[in-house]
Amino acid sequence: MISISERNRRVKDVAGALFFCSYEYLKKMLPSLVVFAGKSFFRKWNFLLSYPPPQRLRIALESLGPTYIKIGQMLSTRVDVFPEEFIKELEKLQDQVPPVSVEAVFQVLGDMRKRFVEFSEEPIGSGSIAQVHTAVLKTGEKVAVKVIKPGVEKHIRKDVTILKLLVSKLSRFIKPLREYRVLSIVEEFERILLDEFDLTKEASYMEMFRKFAIEKEPRLVIPKVYWDYTNRDVLVSEFIKGIKLTNVENLKNFDRKKLAEDFVIVVNRQIFELSVFHGDLHPGNIFVLDDGRLAFVDFGIIGRLCPDTFSAFFMFSYAVMKKDVDLIIAALKMVGAIENDVNEQLLKRELLIFLDKYYNRPLSKIDAEKFFYEELSITKQFNLLLPEELLVLLKTVTHTESIARIIYPDFTLPSVLHPYLKKLIPKFLIEDVRRRTMRTAVSYASFFERLPGMLEKGALNEKDNWRDNVPILEAAFLFGGATVLAFKPLLLPLYLISVGAYIFLKKGEN
Numbered sequence: 001m002i003s004i005s006e007r008n009r010r011v012k013d014v015a016g017a018l019f020f021c022s023y024e025y026l027k028k029m030l031p032s033l034v035v036f037a038g039k040s041f042f043r044k045w046n047f048l049l050s051y052p053p054p055q056r057l058r059i060a061l062e063s064l065g066p067t068y069i070k071i072g073q074m075l076s077t078r079v080d081v082f083p084e085e086f087i088k089e090l091e092k093l094q095d096q097v098p099p100v101s102v103e104a105v106f107q108v109l110g111d112m113r114k115r116f117v118e119f120s121e122e123p124i125g126s127g128s129i130a131q132v133h134t135a136v137l138k139t140g141e142k143v144a145v146k147v148i149k150p151g152v153e154k155h156i157r158k159d160v161t162i163l164k165l166l167v168s169k170l171s172r173f174i175k176p177l178r179e180y181r182v183l184s185i186v187e188e189f190e191r192i193l194l195d196e197f198d199l200t201k202e203a204s205y206m207e208m209f210r211k212f213a214i215e216k217e218p219r220l221v222i223p224k225v226y227w228d229y230t231n232r233d234v235l236v237s238e239f240i241k242g243i244k245l246t247n248v249e250n251l252k253n254f255d256r257k258k259l260a261e262d263f264v265i266v267v268n269r270q271i272f273e274l275s276v277f278h279g280d281l282h283p284g285n286i287f288v289l290d291d292g293r294l295a296f297v298d299f300g301i302i303g304r305l306c307p308d309t310f311s312a313f314f315m316f317s318y319a320v321m322k323k324d325v326d327l328i329i330a331a332l333k334m335v336g337a338i339e340n341d342v343n344e345q346l347l348k349r350e351l352l353i354f355l356d357k358y359y360n361r362p363l364s365k366i367d368a369e370k371f372f373y374e375e376l377s378i379t380k381q382f383n384l385l386l387p388e389e390l391l392v393l394l395k396t397v398t399h400t401e402s403i404a405r406i407i408y409p410d411f412t413l414p415s416v417l418h419p420y421l422k423k424l425i426p427k428f429l430i431e432d433v434r435r436r437t438m439r440t441a442v443s444y445a446s447f448f449e450r451l452p453g454m455l456e457k458g459a460l461n462e463k464d465n466w467r468d469n470v471p472i473l474e475a476a477f478l479f480g481g482a483t484v485l486a487f488k489p490l491l492l493p494l495y496l497i498s499v500g501a502y503i504f505l506k507k508g509e510n
Contacts, residue, residue: 007158007162010158010159010162011162011165011166012042013044013064014064014162014163014166015042015166016041016042016044016045017045017048017060017061017063017064018166018170019038019042019045020042020045020046020048020049020056020060021048021053021056021057021060022174023048023049024053025174026038026174029174045060048060053086054083054085054086054088054089055089057072057086057089057090058072058089058090058092058093061090061093062093065159066097066128066152066156067128067155067156067159067160067193068159069093069097069128070128070129070156070193071163071186071189071193072090072093073090073093073280074189074192074193074301075090075185075189076090076091076093077388077391077392077395078185078388078391081182081185084373097126097127097128098126099122099123099126099131100131100149100150102119102121102122102133104149104150105131105133105147107150108147108148108150108233108234109145109147109234112229112234115137115138115229116135116136116137116138116145117136117137117138118135118136119133119134119135119136119145120133120134120135124144125284128152128156129148129149129152129153129156129193129196129197129300130146130147130148130149130196130199130300131146131147131149132144132145132146132147133145133147134239135236137226137229141238142239143226143229143236143237143238143239144223144236144237144238144239144240144297145229145234145235145236146199146202146234146235146236146237147233147234148197148199148232148233148234153194153197156193156194157194160186160189160190160193163186164183164186164187164190167182167183167186168183171183185388188388192301196300196301197232198232199230199231199232199233199234199235200230200231200232200235202235202299202300203225203227203230203235203237205276205299205302206222206223206225206237206299207225208274208276209222209270209274209276209278209296209299210222210223210224210225212270212273212274216269216273217266217269218293219262219265219266219292219293219294220266220293220294220295220296221240221289221293221294221295221296222295222296223237223238223239223240223295223297224237224238225237225238226238240287240289240295240297241289242287242288242289242290242295243287243288244283244284244286244287245283245284245286245287245288245403245406245407246283246284248283248406248407251288251407254288254292255292256407256408257408257410257411258292259288259292259294259407259408260404260405260407260408260411261404261411261416262292262294263286263294263400263403263404263407264400264401264404264411264413264416264417265416265420266294267281267396267397267400268397268400268417268420271305271393271396271397272421272424272428275304275305275307275310276302276303276304276305277302277303277304277393277396278296278299278301278302278303279301279302279303279392279396280298280300280301281296281396281399281400281403282403283403283406285297285298286403303389303392303393303396304389305389305390305393306389308334308335309335309387309389309390311334312331312332312334312335312390313331313390313393313394314425314428315327315330315331315334316328316331316332317421317425318421318425319331320355321418321421321422323352323355323359325348325351325352325355326348328351329344329347329348332384335386335387335390336385336387337379337384337385337386337387338384339383339385342382342383342384343382346382347378347382350378350381350382351378354374354375354378357374358371364412364414364415365412366412366414367401367412368397368398368401368412368413368414368417369398369399369401369402371398371414372394372395372398397413397417398413400413401413
C-alpha cells in the first residue's frame with residue numbers, strides 16, 4: 001500500500017505539471033499573487049515554461065512516467081478536446097519504458113517456463129504494461145511471449161486514482177475541465193488501461209482478426225495464438241518475421257505504391273466490414289512480409305463501433321460525398337451531437353462553405369488529414385459533442401494516410417478510399433434497413449403476444465369500438481413487411497402486391 005508521504009509527493013508532482021500546462025489560462029483567471037505562489041510551490045516544474053504549450057504538455061507527460069505516457073497516447077485520439085498542434089505533439093509520445101529483468105518475467109511465467117526450450121533474456125519490445133520476448137516451443141516453433149510486468153497494474157491504478165482526484169477537485173475552479181468533461185475522459189482511459197491487463201481479451205481479438213484475414217483478406221496476416229500457453233498475464237503467439245515500417249529503407253524491392261494502397265484498404269475493410277479495428281496502429285506494429293503481405297501485431301487497444309454509430313458514420317460519409325448538408329445534420333442528430341440550442345441554419349451554411357472548398361478538387365489533391373481537422377473546427381465552433389468511438393474511428397481512417405505516406409510519400413487517401421466507400425455504401429444501406437426492419441418485426445411480435453389480452457378486454461366492454469383502438473390489420477401488414485424485408489427482401493414486391501390486392505378486394509366488398 002502506498003504511504004501517505006509518497007502519495008502526497010505524487011499528488012504534488014501531478015498538480016505541478018497540470019499547473020504549468022495550464023499556466024496561460026490560470027494567469028488570466030487567478031490573481032497574480034496566487035500565480036506567483038503556485039510558481040514558487042511547484043518550482044520543480046518551472047522548466048516547462050521554456051517550451052510552447054503543445055510541447056510543454058508532451059514533456060510533462062514524459063516526465064511523469066509510464067502511466068502518463070500511456071494516457072497521453074490515448075489523449076492523442078481526443079481531437080474534439082485538443083487543437084491540431086497539441087494532437088501532433090501527443091502523437092510523438094513513445095512507449096519506451098525500461099524492461100524488467102528476465103528473472104521477474106520467469107516469476108510471472110511460473111511452471112510455464114519449463115515448456116520453452118529457448119527463451120530470450122533481452123526483450124524485443126518493452127512498454128508501460130508489458131514486454132515481449134522471443135522463445136521456442138518444444139515442438140520447434142518460434143513464438144513471441146508477451147508478459148505483464150509484475151506490480152505495474154497496482155502502480156497504474158494508484159496513478160489514475162490520483163489523477164481522477166485532482167481533476168475532480170480542479171474541475172470546480174477550471175471551466176475548460178468541466179466543459180470538455182475531462183473527468184469522464186480520464187475514467188474512460190482508466191477502463192481502457194485496465195482492459196490491457198487481461199491478455200486473454202487481446203488474444204480473443206487476435207483470433208477475430210485472424211479469422212477475417214484467412215477467410216476474407218489474403219493481404220493481411222495476424223499471428224496465431226497458442227491458447228494452451230495463454231492466460232491473463234501471458235500471451236504466446238506466432239513470431240512474425242518481416243520488415244517493420246520503421247525500417248522503410250528496406251522496402252526498396254517492393255512496389256511501395258501498392259503496399260500503401262493495400263495497407264489502407266486492409267485497415268478500412270476491418271473498420272467497415274468487422275466494425276472492429278486496431279486502435280494502436282503505428283509503424284512499429286506493422287510488418288511487411290517477404291511475399292508483400294502485411295502483418296499487424298499488438299492488439300492491446302481495440303476500437304469497436306455499435307451499430308447505430310456505424311450507421312450514422314456511413315450516412316455522414318455518404319452525405320459528405322453527395323454534399324447533402326441535411327443528411328449530414330440527420331447523421332449528427334443520430335449520435336446526439338446536436339443539442340437544442342444549436343443554430344441549424346447557420347451550421348448548414350458553414351458546412352456548405354467547408355464542402356465547397358473541397359468539392360470540385362481532384363481527389364488526388366485533397367489532404368485527408370487537413371480535411372479532417374478543418375471539419376473538426378466546425379464541430380468545436382458549434383459545440384457539437386461527438387461520441388468518443390466516432391472520433392477514434394474518424395482519426396483512425398485519416399491516420400492511415402500518414403502511415404501510408406511513410407511507405408509511399410505521394411500517397412493520397414481520398415483517391416483510394418472514395419471508390420471503396422462508394423462501392424460499399426449500397427450494400428451497407430441494405431444491411432442497415434434489414435437490421436432496422438428486424439427491430440420493427442421484434443416490436444410487433446411483442447404486440448401480438450399482448451393481443452389476446454387486448455381482445456379479451458375489448459370483448460368485455462362492447463360499448464368500446466375496440467377494433468378502432470387496436471390497429472390489428474395495420475400491425476399485421478407492418479409485421480409481415482418487416483419480416484419479409486429482414487429475411488427475404490427479394491419477396492417484398494410480391495408481398496406488397498398481395499397486400500394491395502387484399503385491400504382492393506375488401507373495399508369492393510364494402
